[in-house]
Structure formats: structure tokens, C-alpha cells
Amino acid sequence: MISVKHLSKVFNNGEKELTVLRDVNCEIAKGEVIGIIGPSGTGKSTFLRCLNRLEEPSGGQIEINGIDILDRKADVNLLRRKMGMVFQNFNLFHHLTILDNITLCPCTLLGKSRKEAEIRAMELLQLVGLYDKAGSLPSELSGGQKQRAAIARCLAMDPEIILFDEPTSALDPTMVSEVLVVIRRLAREGMTMAIVSHEMQFVRSVSTRIFFMNEGVIYEEGSPEQIFEHPQRPATIAFVNRIRTLEFKLADKHFDLYGMFGEVGIFCNKYGLGNDMLMKVQHVMEETLYGILPFDGAVTLTLDYSEKDFTLRLLFTEDGCTTSVLDRLPGDFLPLKIVQGMCASLRETETGKILVEM
Amino acid sequence: MRAIWAYLILSLVLSACSGAGAESEAEFAPTCIEDLSGHSVALPGGSSTDLLVSSYPGIDIMRVSLGDIPIAVKSGRADFGLLQEVQFDANQMARQGFKKYFAGILRGSGAIAFRKDDVALCDEFNHFLRAMKASGEYDRWYNCWLHNLDSMTVEAGKRPAPQEGKKLIVGITLAHPYIFLQQDAITGIEPDLMNLFCRSAGYSPEYVIIQFPALIPSLNANKIDLILSHLLVTPERAKQVLFSDEYMEGGLCCFGVDPQWGASGGQGIWTRTKENIRHNLIEEDRWKLLGNGLIVTLELSLLSLLVAILLGILLCYLRMRPNAVISGTTRVFVDVVRGIPVLVILMIMFYVIFAKVNMSGVAVSIFGFGLFFGACFSEVFRSGMMSVDNGQWEAGAALGLNKMQTFRLVAFPQVLRRIIPVFKGEVIALIKSTSIVGYVAVLDLTCVGDIIRTRTLDAFFPLILVSIIYIILSRLSGGLLDALDRKLNASK
Numbered sequence: 001m002i003s004v005k006h007l008s009k010v011f012n013n014g015e016k017e018l019t020v021l022r023d024v025n026c027e028i029a030k031g032e033v034i035g036i037i038g039p040s041g042t043g044k045s046t047f048l049r050c051l052n053r054l055e056e057p058s059g060g061q062i063e064i065n066g067i068d069i070l071d072r073k074a075d076v077n078l079l080r081r082k083m084g085m086v087f088q089n090f091n092l093f094h095h096l097t098i099l100d101n102i103t104l105c106p107c108t109l110l111g112k113s114r115k116e117a118e119i120r121a122m123e124l125l126q127l128v129g130l131y132d133k134a135g136s137l138p139s140e141l142s143g144g145q146k147q148r149a150a151i152a153r154c155l156a157m158d159p160e161i162i163l164f165d166e167p168t169s170a171l172d173p174t175m176v177s178e179v180l181v182v183i184r185r186l187a188r189e190g191m192t193m194a195i196v197s198h199e200m201q202f203v204r205s206v207s208t209r210i211f212f213m214n215e216g217v218i219y220e221e222g223s224p225e226q227i228f229e230h231p232q233r234p235a236t237i238a239f240v241n242r243i244r245t246l247e248f249k250l251a252d253k254h255f256d257l258y259g260m261f262g263e264v265g266i267f268c269n270k271y272g273l274g275n276d277m278l279m280k281v282q283h284v285m286e287e288t289l290y291g292i293l294p295f296d297g298a299v300t301l302t303l304d305y306s307e308k309d310f311t312l313r314l315l316f317t318e319d320g321c322t323t324s325v326l327d328r329l330p331g332d333f334l335p336l337k338i339v340q341g342m343c344a345s346l347r348e349t350e351t352g353k354i355l356v357e358m
Numbered sequence: 359m360r361a362i363w364a365y366l367i368l369s370l371v372l373s374a375c376s377g378a379g380a381e382s383e384a385e386f387a388p389t390c391i392e393d394l395s396g397h398s399v400a401l402p403g404g405s406s407t408d409l410l411v412s413s414y415p416g417i418d419i420m421r422v423s424l425g426d427i428p429i430a431v432k433s434g435r436a437d438f439g440l441l442q443e444v445q446f447d448a449n450q451m452a453r454q455g456f457k458k459y460f461a462g463i464l465r466g467s468g469a470i471a472f473r474k475d476d477v478a479l480c481d482e483f484n485h486f487l488r489a490m491k492a493s494g495e496y497d498r499w500y501n502c503w504l505h506n507l508d509s510m511t512v513e514a515g516k517r518p519a520p521q522e523g524k525k526l527i528v529g530i531t532l533a534h535p536y537i538f539l540q541q542d543a544i545t546g547i548e549p550d551l552m553n554l555f556c557r558s559a560g561y562s563p564e565y566v567i568i569q570f571p572a573l574i575p576s577l578n579a580n581k582i583d584l585i586l587s588h589l590l591v592t593p594e595r596a597k598q599v600l601f602s603d604e605y606m607e608g609g610l611c612c613f614g615v616d617p618q619w620g621a622s623g624g625q626g627i628w629t630r631t632k633e634n635i636r637h638n639l640i641e642e643d644r645w646k647l648l649g650n651g652l653i654v655t656l657e658l659s660l661l662s663l664l665v666a667i668l669l670g671i672l673l674c675y676l677r678m679r680p681n682a683v684i685s686g687t688t689r690v691f692v693d694v695v696r697g698i699p700v701l702v703i704l705m706i707m708f709y710v711i712f713a714k715v716n717m718s719g720v721a722v723s724i725f726g727f728g729l730f731f732g733a734c735f736s737e738v739f740r741s742g743m744m745s746v747d748n749g750q751w752e753a754g755a756a757l758g759l760n761k762m763q764t765f766r767l768v769a770f771p772q773v774l775r776r777i778i779p780v781f782k783g784e785v786i787a788l789i790k791s792t793s794i795v796g797y798v799a800v801l802d803l804t805c806v807g808d809i810i811r812t813r814t815l816d817a818f819f820p821l822i823l824v825s826i827i828y829i830i831l832s833r834l835s836g837g838l839l840d841a842l843d844r845k846l847n848a849s850k
Contacts, residue, residue, distance in 0.1 A: 054755060054756060077758045077760050078758070080755065080758040081758035083756075085756040087756075092753070095771045105759065108759065108767065109757075109758050
């Protein structure tokens, strides 16, 4: 149904150029529900907006049902009638009632009679659970109700595909689920959809296929199970496990230990690691850096915290280390004993690389 | 409507009380210009009188339009006034509470001014005048005017301006008894002479009322063919215009409020109000004049509004183009136009831009107001457009509406609702601004009020009456827009 080849998008605001999409390639078939996930600022929304040309692509090719929509002669407005879009900020027409919001375009563009359009609109309002809000103005509705109304407005045009651009990001947490339920229902009825969302559990359960976008490309794609259970590439793994990282590069032994402690304190605080854990981490850092490591070359220290399974790992890497660090130490070496007493495991994964799992 | 009645009653009562005038002091009787030192003197700005008096130190000069001089003296704003002696006598001002102190200032002769290159027309007039003087007819006619003003006015009314022949546009300034309005028709000593000339030479005169200082510029801008305004022949003026033979002698007199006057204050308020209405509206059918002025003001306001709205939409559209050159140029244009006072714009249009084009003052005014308020409106419209967030346009586009449809169905209704309150203020400002068109020879409501004022020497009543009419116009237009606003809000 949709085929995208080498799609790119460069934003140009006078002097600065910003490449948002570098090279996006994909196929979307009828009946598929595509979940698009990835870190912020990697072009998920831009990709969606390029599909209905709300953003003008800088290069590449988009074909919909075999028609090249980037062609000069392509009728964009006709294309958009068949592609609904649901926005983060709802964008209901402020001056019209919910009913008029829904009937405006069918009456204007599809040549439906007012009566016909109203009957259909009331069916759709029933579907999204807003039957009694037909006469209200958008400003009288809650966020979740507005978004459901926007979905109904979209459906009134009988689109072949609906693009959801972060439909729940502007919502109060209590209103997220009422919108997701509606989208889920559409998926069950076989509607083709592309959904950009940060609601991982929802995307995982509703999608037939996941695009993981990173740095302007579709970095990894696959079934929800593949992406969420067995991600293959590092950025995907870090994203799916929601790994948070803090890194220090130490040139020599005269580093600022207390400065580091301060930063680690902020890091632990941010991800809800308690004071006990902070004390332990600081001890492990001090003993390892001053006691265990020979510290002949520069050392890199990385803290990885997974928000998914709540594990914290410290990785110490010493550059230019040729002999094993742990092997040259006696088994009852005191700093080693202290660290081992505080962590779950301590291993030397490669020569000069010590992994401490807390 | 009740409020309007309240204004009306309030103003009538005030106007009845306003007869009090200046407080009388111990009489001071000047006998020459030097005596005026330390006093304020009302005189026509930019005239030869102005030049003369300015050369004496210590005199506080108050420059007002010719007709306002007696009013300035009567209301106590100025201690003394300087007027042509003929005007003082013919108006019988001594019977209206004024006293002549001394005369014989700036004796000189009045003549008609033509354009420098219009020698043929000037000669034609001179020829006519010489013939009239030679036969003795001229003296007889002139003396009749001076001594029997009322009967001569009736007499002149039977000799209307000829309607056939080549059109002559005659620039005039109203000053009784030289030139004045009598039941809608221009009459007086000078028009009578002009009509006599035109009849004999085969012209049809068209009189255009212009502010005195604007007469010579209008002549040189080809707006008028000659100036008939008891213009004194001075060397400075002779450099700019071509004077005909002199046709009347004149000199100024100095007058003030008669200290013996003012014992008549015993009338009741109601009697005086009735007297005011009779004097200012009924006499000489002055209400008709007022009606005509109102029609001109309405016509000007409506047409200017229309032009301004259309221009405003165009400017707003250009200003919002993505092209930096177009939007930048438009921005500069709007800033420049809005930065100039609307009166100055009007003058520039009349005397500079359309000087060589035969365009009536009304047309130029509509254009000028349209331009100025178009620039103002464009910013109002633009602020309305900016208040429609981008999401609305995107939502329209995403549903398949084209730009024009999105504008019509989505943006415009929202813009309209948002700008009406501001727009209302601008419309009222426009209506009130039309009061300055007297400067470009248009007889609107304000100008008609001035004319009545100069005839009746009553400042208060005509001014208040004109104010009330403006208030009513503003309330009506504001009410219409409010009704539109309510209708829009009801339908949402």
C-alpha cells in the first residue's frame, strides 16, 4: 500500500541545516498496524508528516497504491482525504461544535448531504463514546474527549490509513487509556494505522510490526516480540531496556573523585536509587579506582542503569592494559574483598575491563 | 437610545447657560495697534493681518479662522479681534454686543487671484470690471451692498450663478458679507460680482469652499481656476499669483466686547434654548445645510470603510507572504502610512499626488482615509490571522481541504470573532477622522457646523449639536458590529 524509498528531510532555517531523516526505507501493507518508537528527536513525527506531505520531503520517493505522491502533478488534497491524521494537540476547529467538526469535511469534500453526514457523525461519536457531546464546543471537553473527537473526525472521511502522531503525549495520565482503547478497537476492526507513541506497552500489544527509529533511519524493524524481547542492535537494546548511562573519562590518577561522587549522587537520585545504593556505588568506585586498577593508562568508567529490570552496572576500562588485572592480585587483597562484599558479581570480561554488577 | 436623549437634553441646557460670555472688566479702549500690547488679539492666521500684527511686540496673537474671530472675542478667549471694517458694519456686529474701537489698519485693495500663466482669463475679467466702473454701474452696485445688505441679498438671490458656458472653479472662503451661504446657495458681494462677470463672459462658476491658508496652494495645484476671497494685494502674494484689477477697498478695524452689553440675561433657560434652535437651525433653513453635511459624512465614512477593508485585506495578504521582499516592502509601507497623521496624508494626496488630476475632494478623501485606515486594518487583520494557531491549518490540510477552503471554513470565522472588538474601535476612529475633510474643500458635518457658527456667532450650540450627531453615528456603527459579534457567538 505504501512504499517509501530513500526518504530524507533536511530542515533549513536560514543558516543552519538540520538533517532529521537521512534514509528511510519501508513498506506498509493494508491492514498492518505499524508502531513507530525511538528516542526523542530521531524523526518519528517528521516521517509521519512526510507521508501526507504536511512536511515536504527533501529527497526520496513515496508511493501510495502505486502513485508517486511527490510528483508535481499528484493531487495532495485527494491523497490527504484517504490518509487521516490524529495530532498530538488534537487540533479540533475551535469555533465549531463537535458535530460540525466531524461533518465539515464530508459535506465540503465528499459531497455528502448535511443529513447524511450527521447520521454518520453520530455513529462515529457513538463509536468513540461521545454521543452526548455532539453539541459541545471543543473547549468544553477534556483532553481525552477531544482526542476521541479528533479520531471520529478523521474516521468521517473514511480514510484508508490513519497516522497517529503521539496521540496521548499531551494528555493527563488519567486520560491516556480512554484514547488507547479507541485506537485498539480500530486495530481490531482491521484499520491500517501508523502510530508514533511513547506508550511502550500499548505499542507492543497493538502493533503488527515495530519500526525502531534512530538518527534519521529505521534502525531496526520486526515483530513486537523481536523488538521488545530480542533486540539485535545496541541502540535498540538500550532503548528497549530503558538503559540510562553516566560516563567518566579519567586521564590519570589525579582525577576529581568528589566531583564524580556529586554527579553519581544526582544520577542515582534521578532514577530513584536509594541512599544505600549510592553509598555502595561510591565505595566500589573508590576501592576499584585506587586499589584494584593499576591505573597506568587512562580509565573510562561507565554506569548503566536499566529502568526495565532495575539493575545497575559499573564498567571500568583501562586503556593499554596487557595483563589481566585480577590475576596479579592475591585472593585476599583487601580492596577486592570490600568490593566483592558490596556487589552481586565482579568479573574481568576482557583484559583491563572490569564489570561490577550491583 | 435613552442615553442619546440624555445627551441631547444636557447639551441644550448647557448651551442655554453658555450665553454668559466674558466677564466685564473696567473698560479699556485701545486707539492704535500699539495699545494692544499686553492683550490677546484674534485674527486670521497666515493673512496679511497676521504679518502686520506680528511685527508689534507684546501682542498675544491668537490665530483662528476668519469666521471664528467674533466667537473668540465673545467667548473671552481673546480680548480684541481684528476684522475687515466692512464685515463688522455689514454684519451689524455693534448690535450683537461688540464695540468697534478704531479702524483704518492695513488699508488696501482686494482683487481676484489667477494662476500666473492664466493671463487671458485675467484680462477678460479686467475688461469687464473696467467697463462696469466706467459706466458708474460699479459704484452704485457696491454701495448698495454696503448699506442695504438684506435687500441686496434678496436681490442677488434673484441672480443665480449661470449654469451654461465653460466651467470656472472658484475657490472661496466664507466671510460675511463678502461670501456666505444663504439657503444652500453661495451669495454675497463677491459671488454676485462673479456671477455678473460670468453671465457677461459666458462662464458657469462652481464655488469650492477652502480653508484660507490653502487657497493659494490649491490655485497653483490646478484645483481651482481663481481665488475669490477679498484677497489683499501684497507683493509677496503677487510673486505667486496674478492679480486682477482691484475691485474693493478695505481696511481692518479693531473691536472688542461692548461693556454696556449683556443686560439681556434675564430670559429663562427654555426661552433661550428655543431661541438657540431658531437661531442656529430654523433661520435661513440651516438644518438643511446640516442635513447635507451629515449625508456627506455618511457617504465618506461608508465608502472609506469599504476601500479601507479591501486595501487592508490586500496588505494583510501581502504582509503574510513567505517572500521576504514582498512582506518586507509591505511592512515598510504600512509603517510609513500609519506613521503619518491622517490629515497630512489627506493634504499630500490633495495638493501633491492628485494635484494635477481632476479629482473631487470627496474622492481624494475616500482614497486618503482608505489608505490610512487600510494600513491600520491590515495590522488588525494580521493580528487576527496570527492568533489562529498553525494546528488549525494543519488539521484542515490533513483532512484534505485546500488552503482557500481552510481559510474560508476554519481560519476566517475564528479571525472574525477575534478582531471585531478592535475593529469596532477603528471604525469609530474612521468616522470621527472624517471631520478633517474641510481642509480639502469638502463640506462635511463638522465643516457645516463651522459655517453655522461663523454666521450665528454662537460657538456652543453648533459644536454640541455636531458632537451629538457624531456620538449617534459612533453608537450606531458600534451597535451594528456588536450585533454581528453576538450573532457569531450565538452560532458557535
